[in-house]
Amino acid sequence: MIEAHSLQQHLQGIIPSARLEQTCLPDCPAIKLWLLNSDYPQGNLDPEQVQQVMDNPLYWVFCWASGQVLADFLLSNPHWVAQKRVLDFGCGSGVVAVAAALAGAAEVIACDIDPMARTATKLNASLNDVTLTVASDYDAIEGPVDLIIVADVLYDRANLSWLQRFRQRAQRVLIADSRVKDFDFPPYRQIERCDSFTVPDLDESAEFRDVRIYLAD
Numbered sequence: 001m002i003e004a005h006s007l008q009q010h011l012q013g014i015i016p017s018a019r020l021e022q023t024c025l026p027d028c029p030a031i032k033l034w035l036l037n038s039d040y041p042q043g044n045l046d047p048e049q050v051q052q053v054m055d056n057p058l059y060w061v062f063c064w065a066s067g068q069v070l071a072d073f074l075l076s077n078p079h080w081v082a083q084k085r086v087l088d089f090g091c092g093s094g095v096v097a098v099a100a101a102l103a104g105a106a107e108v109i110a111c112d113i114d115p116m117a118r119t120a121t122k123l124n125a126s127l128n129d130v131t132l133t134v135a136s137d138y139d140a141i142e143g144p145v146d147l148i149i150v151a152d153v154l155y156d157r158a159n160l161s162w163l164q165r166f167r168q169r170a171q172r173v174l175i176a177d178s179r180v181k182d183f184d185f186p187p188y189r190q191i192e193r194c195d196s197f198t199v200p201d202l203d204e205s206a207e208f209r210d211v212r213i214y215l216a217d
């Protein structure tokens with residue numbers, strides 16, 4: 001449990017009263033993750049802590065609505081990943097990578113630029129008894145990839161340029177997103193729509209709970 005300890009220390013260095021707790025995903029109960037405690041101190045941060053959170057985004061302490069939807073989609077439709085080499089881009093807590101592994105992928109590579117997200121992903125893989133390959137550098141990943149899976153990385157509009165790069169790398173790409181309005185990036189097309197929420201619940205507005213899955217193939 002050394003990794004849980006180092007993640008907890010990192011979290012409490014930013015939000016002292018917060019902690020990690022094992023959480024079963026309400027919309028995807030086959031998966032449990034180490035996430036921010038559900039009674040986390042929302043609104044209780046002083047200005048210095050707010051600045052700390054801005055400087056060190058803790059994406060990995062949440063399972064984002066899009067991640068929960070894509071994880072559930074893969075578990076309900078395992079043919080998308082079964083026996084395939086799958087790459088989860090922007091893995092955060094690792095939720096979608098864990099789902100792909102549980103759904104029978106031959107190999108799952110979980111990639112994130114944030115070292116804490118990579119540590120969280122390893123910890124959550126072990127919590128769910130699956131094996132993942134964890135990577136920091138997308139360009140350094142060798143060999144063919146059958147499917148790229150992506151959940152909630154388009155909050156940063158700079159990441160829109162990746163849509164084209166994903167297609168050069170894999171024959172199929174699945175993007176789950178609720179941040180981009182009027183998503184219009186052919187050949188990506190909507191194949192699924194589902195209401196969900198971020199865990200623990202950030203009480204986000206209805207538009208951010210309205211998750212779409214887009215496919216390019």
Ligand SMILES: C[S@@+](CC[C@H](N)C(=O)[O-])C[C@H]1O[C@@H](n2cnc3c(N)ncnc32)[C@H](O)[C@@H]1O
Binds near residue numbers: 095096152153156
């Ligand atoms: C909002 S979180 C989503 C995490 C997870 N996919 C989910 O749905 O719960 C976005 C994640 O993407 C990662 N990320 C953002 N831009 C990235 C990039 N250019 N390369 C790799 N990871 C990136 C962030 O570090 C963060 O962990």
